[in-house]
Amino acid sequence: MARRRRIGEFELIARYFAPLARGFAGAGGLKSDNAFLAADAKNDLVVKTDTVVAGVHFLA
16 A cells, blocks of 8 residues: 655645635735735735744744
């Protein structure tokens, strides 16, 4: 039986989730952890998320 290769976070997003975001300009192709939302006719709102866990340092 062939072994399945594990895919990384970015390949997983590109393969399965980014296609679902096509047509939504604020999603930016899901290449970052932020989004642009139209707050009103003249202003956009930038929303960003990051994981914060007390006592844990995530290496880049």
